[in-house]
Amino acid sequence: MRLYNTRTRSVEELEPLDRQQVRMYVCGLTPSADAHLGHARSFLFFDVLRRFLIFRGMRVTFVQNVTDIDDRSIATAQAEGVSWREVVNRYFGSFKASMRRMHVLEPDVEPRATGYITPIVAMIEELIRRGFAYVAPDAVYYRVKAFPRYGALAHRNLEELMIGARIEPGEGKQDPLDFALWKFAKPGEPEWPAPWGAGRPGWHIECSAxxxxxxxxxxDVHGGGLDLIFPHHENEIAQSEPLMEHPPMANFWVHGGLLEFDGRKMSKSLGNFEPLSALLDRHDAQAIRWLFLMTGYRKPMNFREDAIAGATVALGRMYDAYDALRETPPSDDDSRPAGSVKAYRERFVAALEDDMNTAGAVSVLFDLAGSARDLIAAGAASEAAAFLHEAMSVLGVSPNERTLPRRPPTVLSARSLDVAGKPFALSGPQDPELPGELVAQLRPLVEPAVSLNGCAPREAVERTILARAAAKARRDFASADDLRRALAAVGITLVDTKEGATWSLSH
RNA sequence: GGCGACGUAGCCAAGUGGUAAGGCGGAGCUCUGCAAAAGCUCUAUUCCCCAGUUCGAUCCUGGGCGUCGCCUCCA
Incomplete structure (x- = not known):
């Protein structure tokens, strides 16, 4: 397959260093604040990339780190008067729960920086020994000018980077571009022992180690958001490659486009987001995934919440098509040629092989869904269903992983009643949040046909529905329609079913 | 200021040197008594603007304009 490589700024064939084995490292979260939808976009993309590589028959080793120690989580902890571990565990736990809700596959390994202090210290020692780092009063710093290729990933030269670079008061760096590998602990800060003084790793070194x-x-693949190219990934390269015989550190550097909100990058520092978990409480996780799939992974994307609603509808129709195909009984007509869905499959794979064109791949699936009838008629229903299932699995929205409720939605309570001597199943929301004034609003619309004396809102709705059913039974359609309109006027949507009726509250 | 990305219908969005996928929304129709669901059809003479290259450009080149990102912590 072909993938865009930030290192070379071109689309290249991905050829694993080990045949049939792709090794991926994706920069994970620094749990110092709530994760947001921008994080989700990035991790969702790498999840699909991973799934696709597996689909193509490769073994994938997927490592995603947790930077569980850094200045920001310490600052949060101090501000709240709790331990930094508590801060990290809180936000990391919430992040993991959100990832699970979105069916992001578990990393094969999810290492925490604090679990790798020994290799981190060893790497810094080696960098010092080779002249790439030095010990200052406040920290151990990386000597950027010792690494001639510095800036290659970000396509910057040192002069460009010097602009705006400065040494903050209290920093003992020799050059404004130098960055900390190990920060000595100030009183009250967490610390780990090291030859040069107790402290903590600087940001970047944990990923190298x-x-x-x-x-x-x-x-093979090192991934992350576009905003990690500089300085994070540039610094990782500067730390790792001087110690290697055969650079580069990673063959492919893959970066996902950023999510914007109101035309600005969604970011922790701007605070222009709501927690991912809150968004997932309001929207279907798979619909959010589907929404991201419809946009190229490298493009900036402006988030609008109403787009999730559109994606929810679209994905729901996808599932409907799948259900229709799967529920079609196997054809007894064996004359059909096998492979009716072969062309769809080829287009689907070709799209993803072309730098993960998920939007193109999704459109193939819509094409197939739109042709469901023809496929059924051609006796290819089960073949199409199988393909759709497989394709959706690659995208992480397989029917097995479905989180979107089947229609009709949120029908949680059902009662068996009797209308005109026939069974009548009445179903509606379990605990409807009906406005208290509903009865007063409904009463003038339905009386005297229906008596709502002393009714609670829910009972009023049900009485009206049953009255309408009775009207239908005696073929008094005019009255039945009046009652439907009356319910609609107070926000109740009524859907007839074979067995009876289902109602819901239209917000 | 430097570097980079993006700018396609009401909204989102794919894509190609040869004449614009797909989704949402909207409109009409079919089918069900009505409604819902489902199905069918329609919905960009045109791809930010201007020049250039070319038989031909939305796609290539140059110049604008606009939006965003990185250059400081951020997926």
């Missing part, structure tokens, strides 16, 4: 420890360098 852990990717080497768990995957070995060089490896």
């Amino acid at each position: 852990m990717s080497d420890a768990l995957l070995g360098v060089p490896f």
Whole structure:
């Protein structure tokens, strides 16, 4: 398959260093605040990339780190008067729960920086020994000018980077571009022992140490958001490659486009987001995944909440098509040629092989869904259903993983009643939040046909529905329609079924 | 200021040197007494603007304009 490589700024064929084995390292979260939808976009993309590689028959080793120690989580902890571990566990736990809700596959390894202090210290020692780092009063710093290729990933030269770079008060760096590998602990800060003084790793070094420890360098794919290119990934390269015989550290550097909200990057520092978990409480997780799939992974994407509603409808129709295909009894007509869905499959795979064109792949699935009738008529229903299932699995929205409720939605309570001597199943929301004034609103619309004396809102709705059913039974359609309109006027949507009727509250 | 990305219908969005996928929404129709669901049909003479290259450009080149990102912590 072909993938865009930030390192070379071109689309290249992905050829694993080990045949049939792709080693991936994706920069995970620094749990110092709530995760947001922008994080979800990134992790969802790498999840689909991983699923597709597996689908193509490769073994994938997927490492995603947790930077569980950094300045920000310490600051949050101090502000709240709790331990930094508590802060990390809280936000990381919430993040993991959200990932599970979106059916993001578990990483094969999910290392925490604090679990790799020993290799981190060893790597820093080696960098010092080779002249790439030095010990200052406040920290151990990386000597950027010692690494001639610095800036290559971000396509920047040192002069460009010097602009705006400065040494903050209290920093003992020798050059404004230098960055900390190890920060000595101030009183009250967490610390781990090290030859140069107790402290904590700086941001960046954990990824260099852990990717080497768990995957070995060089490896195949290093991923993250576009905003990690500089300085994070540039610094990882500067730390790792001087110690390697055969750079580059990673063959492919893959970066996902950022999510914007109101035309601005969604980010922790701007605070222009709501927690991912809150969004997942309001929307279907698979619909959010589907929404991201419909946009190229490298493009900036402006988030609008109403787009999720559109994606929810679209994905629901996809499932409907799948259900229709799957529920079609096997054809007894064996004359049909096998492989009616072969062309769809080829287009689907070709789209994903072309730099993960998920939007193109999704459109193939819509094409297939639109042709469901023809496929059924051609006796290819089960073949099409099987393909759709497989294709949706690659995208992480397989019917097995379905989180979208089947229609009719939220029918949680049902009662068996009797209308005109026939059974009548009445169903509606379990605990409807009906406005208290509903009875007063409904009464003038339905009386005297229906008596609502002393009714609670829910009972009023049900009485009206039953009255309408009775009217239908005596073929008094005019009255039945009046009652439907009356219910609609107070926000009740009524759907007739073979067995009876289902109602719901239209917000 | 430097570097980079993006700019396609009401909204979202794919894509190609040869004449615009798909989704949402909207409109009409079919089918069900009505409604819902489902199905069918329609919905960009045109791809931010201007020049250039070309037989031909939305796609290539140059110049604008606009939006965003990175250059400082952020997927």
